[in-house]
Amino acid sequence: MSASFSFYSRTRCWTARLLACCTVLLFATAQARAQDTPLLSGGVAFLTSTTGGNTTYLPIIEPLLAAPIGQHVLVESRAALLETYFPGGNGYKHSHFVGLTYLQGDFLVSPHLNVVAGSYLLPFGTYNERLSPVWISNLQDGPLIANLGLLSTGTGVGGQLRGSAVSTPNFSLDYSVWYSAHSGNEQFSAKRATGERTDVYLPKQRLEIGLSWDRQLEGTRENFVGTHVWWEPADTSFRFRSEFARGAHGQGYWAEADYRLARFGGADTFVGRFEPVFRLQQTFRRNNLASDGLPSVNTQRADFGLDYNLPHSVRILTSYSRQFSATRNENIWETGIVYRFLVPTWKGR
Amino acid sequence: MRLSRIVPSLFVAGALACAALSGSAEHQTGQSAARHDSQAGSQATDQLAEEGQRVFQQNCSRCHNAPESFPPSITGTILHHMRVRANLSRHQEQALLEFLNR
Numbered sequence: 001m002s003a004s005f006s007f008y009s010r011t012r013c014w015t016a017r018l019l020a021c022c023t024v025l026l027f028a029t030a031q032a033r034a035q036d037t038p039l040l041s042g043g044v045a046f047l048t049s050t051t052g053g054n055t056t057y058l059p060i061i062e063p064l065l066a067a068p069i070g071q072h073v074l075v076e077s078r079a080a081l082l083e084t085y086f087p088g089g090n091g092y093k094h095s096h097f098v099g100l101t102y103l104q105g106d107f108l109v110s111p112h113l114n115v116v117a118g119s120y121l122l123p124f125g126t127y128n129e130r131l132s133p134v135w136i137s138n139l140q141d142g143p144l145i146a147n148l149g150l151l152s153t154g155t156g157v158g159g160q161l162r163g164s165a166v167s168t169p170n171f172s173l174d175y176s177v178w179y180s181a182h183s184g185n186e187q188f189s190a191k192r193a194t195g196e197r198t199d200v201y202l203p204k205q206r207l208e209i210g211l212s213w214d215r216q217l218e219g220t221r222e223n224f225v226g227t228h229v230w231w232e233p234a235d236t237s238f239r240f241r242s243e244f245a246r247g248a249h250g251q252g253y254w255a256e257a258d259y260r261l262a263r264f265g266g267a268d269t270f271v272g273r274f275e276p277v278f279r280l281q282q283t284f285r286r287n288n289l290a291s292d293g294l295p296s297v298n299t300q301r302a303d304f305g306l307d308y309n310l311p312h313s314v315r316i317l318t319s320y321s322r323q324f325s326a327t328r329n330e331n332i333w334e335t336g337i338v339y340r341f342l343v344p345t346w347k348g349r
Numbered sequence: 350m351r352l353s354r355i356v357p358s359l360f361v362a363g364a365l366a367c368a369a370l371s372g373s374a375e376h377q378t379g380q381s382a383a384r385h386d387s388q389a390g391s392q393a394t395d396q397l398a399e400e401g402q403r404v405f406q407q408n409c410s411r412c413h414n415a416p417e418s419f420p421p422s423i424t425g426t427i428l429h430h431m432r433v434r435a436n437l438s439r440h441q442e443q444a445l446l447e448f449l450n451r
Contacts, residue, residue: 037426066427130411136412136413162433163436164437164441172438174436199436201407203403203407311417340416
């Protein structure tokens with residue numbers, strides 16, 4: 001009872017602070033240009049997952065607020081509000097979570113340099129920054145290696161320099177360099193660490209190759225390295241994405257391919273809205289000396305998904321996964337419906 | 350007497366006619382130049398919008414499908430967000446703005 005009261009009390013407290021921040025931001029941006037109205041975006045989803053005859057239900061809301069202040073500053077934040085219903089005892093139990101995923105200020109310093117300060121998503125690999133929002137991912141579950149290199153929190157508290165170092169019609173070179181301090185704050189916990197990511201993108205080939213590195217500077221000091229390859233050939237709806245990550249105690253990879261059947265009459269036809277997805281992933285555990293988020297034993301998994309892109313930014317996600325490991329093999333059935341919204345916070349001038 | 354009145358009158362009338370014709374020609378030339386400038390500007394804008402479409406396909410669509418629609422009042426905010434998230438250069442940002450405003 002007291003724990004529950006404490007949770008609600010903390011939640012109310014943070015909700016009040018968040019609302020206060022939003023109000024200040026909205027007033028601060030009231031004099032912005034006509035096209036710079038603050039926006040509210042995000043996703044609302046209802047997800048189910050069935051393993052071994054047990055089904056878990058997960059309603060979730062992920063709102064994202066972006067508010068420009070003048071021409072060179074943007075404040076953005078994403079939150080997650082979710083309730084999990086899972087079988088236990090006689091019937092279902094439930095747990096909830098409310099929290100900010102990140103809250104950062106972006107300073108557009110020059111054509112090739114942006115400075116990010118605050119609590120930001122760690123730019124290690126691609127999944128955390130690009131694919132983790134519920135309205136973007138093709139499959140409900142993240143990759144098994146998603147936490148490798150993310151220092152257990154997935155966010156850093158500190159600063160980041162990033163931008164496009166070179167951009168020509170033939171290639172572009174992007175970079176991110178960051179430093180995170182230790183933070184024990186309930187909403188913005190982070191470890192002292194530093195890292196970088198560099199990507200090369202070839203527009204003609206639609207090929208991106210990137211390298212990531214980070215080092216935890218507290219507790220078990222270890223390095224993580226990763227690489228990613230994305231290929232999206234022009235004039236097709238085929239996309240290939242892959243990542244490899246390695247730490248001192250384990251490593252793994254995932255490779256995902258998806259193809260929207262737009263060739264069959266167009267992307268907005270009954271058939272053209274289907275999007276088959278396939279992902280293969282493997283993890284290799286070297287030892288269990290550190291908790292880096294990898295499964296405790298070597299694991300292989302294949303995910304077969306079939307998504308359907310409804311009109312009005314609604315997606316239906318379905319998938320079947322077969323996971324093999326030394327401890328157990330299991331089937332995982334998942335379904336979900338996701339709605340993506342994008343609206344101005346008020347009617348623009 | 351008559352000739353002395355008629356000749357200057359003809360001269361003045363001729364001068365006025367020449368001035369009028371010249372003015373009209375200048376006006377037409379001005380209009381033509383303005384139209385030419387406008388066409389050149391329009392072509393440049395079209396090119397920028399085409400480039401913006403390419404930027405969208407190569408950078409934004411790499412991760413997510415395009416939203417079906419959004420009001421023009423938030424295009425600037427979307428651009429700020431994408432500039433940081435997708436590491437767009439300033440030129441790419443301008444091209445994308447032109448494309449999103451279409």
